Amino acid sequence: MKKNQRRWIGVVAGIAALILIAGLCLHFFAGDKGPQYLTAKVGRTNLENAVIATGTLQAFRQVDVGAQVSGQLKSLKVKLGDKVTKNQWLAEIDPVISENALRQAEANEQNLVAQKRSAAAQLVQAELAFKRQQQMLPDDSTSRQDYETAQANLGVQRASIASFDAQIRAARIQIETAQANLGYTRIVAPMDGEVVAIVTQEGQTVIAQQQAPVILKLADLDTMTVKAQVSEADVIRIHPGQTAYFTILGEADKRYYGKLRAVEPAPQNFADSQSSLGGIGGGSSKPNAAVFYNALFEVPNPGHLLRISMTAQVNVLLGTASNALNIPVAALGDKNKDGTYPVRVLDRDNQVDTRKVRTGINNNVNVEVLSGLKEGERVIIGEGSDMAGAGAGATASDVVN
Missing domain, CATH: 2.40.420.20 (conserved putative lor/sdh protein from methanococcus maripaludis s2 fold)
Structure with missing residues (x-):
């Protein structure tokens, strides 16, 4: 009985082993399934x-408001971020020096006018003396020398009047200049815009002899200019009139569309590089330096959401x-x-x-x-x-x- 059980167990184990071996053979030696x-x-x-470029935002119109006269900045009438209109009073330079210059110019003119009146009286006297000499000369009642002296004196007086006329005209020009300089102490807005920077503070002294110092910067933010830096490899594929759009970091899902206005013909740092090289052909440029060209287009900015110097991810559609x-x-x-x-x-x-x-x-x-x-x-x-x-x-x- 025990022998039969052992024999039966051996048969079952053998069958199981055969089944396992058959499964492994099917798994490892099955036909080729073909490529995947x-x-x-x-x-x-x-x-x-699209040509992809990185750009920056600028105001389409921006003006540096400067001072044309020297003096202390007496007062600022606006603050950063204020919206201003054309001819609005922005700042005032201390007008005392300009007022004194105007009064001095007016006094010079008055002095010259008085001197002209004196010369005019002397001219009348010289004319009468010459007429008497003319009447007396035919009768030999006077000498030729006295006649010629009276004639020369008359010419001198006439020339003196002409000189005073010229000096008075010059004095009046100085008055007009002094009046203009006095007007320049009152700095007004040259356009509608927004105060985007204040460079000079109240109490500072500005010197305007060599160049006009900047008091503040005005910008019209209703329209923004995008300056996109396009690589030299891509610039040959773009041209004015193409549609372009950009996104900003703070609102990556919103696109701002515009049309390319211009593609600058020279690289963005061309002027600086040429001056450092001493002019065109004055030196060798860096062979491995990346070259970028500015592509420009405008977009409306009615809510002034876009701001100066924002980074723009630009796409120029091909x-x-x-x-x-x-x-x-x-x-x-x-x-x-x-x-x-x-x-x-x-x-x-x-x-x-x-x-x-x-x-x-x-x-x-x-x-x-x-x-x-x-x-x-x-x-x-x-x-x-x-x-x-x-x-x-x-x-x-x-x-x-």
Whole structure:
């Protein structure tokens, strides 16, 4: 009995071992399943091809309000952030020196006018004396010398009057200059705008002999200028009139659109670099220095949300497509001579078919499909083994056996 039980247990163990061996053989020695492909569906989305640049915001109109006369800044009538209108009183330079200069100029004119009156009286006397000499000369009642002396004296007096006339005109010019300088002590706004900087404080003395010192800065913030720094590799692809937009750090989801107004022909630091080199051809530039060109466009700023010197992430649009049929760029093969690209398509039976596809806008991530594919088809973007070390796989793709 015990022998039968042992025999039965041995048979069962043998069968189990055979089943285990068969399973392992099926697992390790099964036929080839075929290659695994990483695929993506042909879908639709909005595409854009753009030159990307970093820029800064500036006021479209900004003025440095300066002083044209020297003196102490007696008072400031505005503070930082105030909105002002054209011809509004902004500041005052101490007017005492200018007032004294005006009074001195007026006194000089009055002195010259009085001297002219005296010269005019002497002219009348010289004219009468010369007339008497003219009447007496034919009768030999006077000498030729006295006649000539009276004639010369008359000429001197006339010249003196002409000299005083010229001096009076010069004095009146000095009065007008003094009046203008006195007016310059009252500094007014040259335009509507907002006070964006105060450079000189009350009590400081400004010297305006060589250049006009800046008192404050005014800017019109209703319109902002974007100065985008475009690399030399991309600048050849942009031109005035193209649509551009930007976002700011504090509101990354909102786009501000405008049209390129200009692309500056020289790099942004061209003037400084040339002066440091002693003029064009005066030295060698740095061969490894990055070169950027400024592209300019304006955007409205009605709520003054945009501020001076904000950083802007700028996109200059080279092309756009709405609801475009598209595939990942990784699906494209090498370009054919006829301008098409080979694309491998996986059909429902997991069979690979190579198509010739014509493309449109390419933003280096996705590419527009103009012909050769239909929506919903699956294109091969890589082998499954290529993604072995890349984690669980991309959300927009499938691994297909």
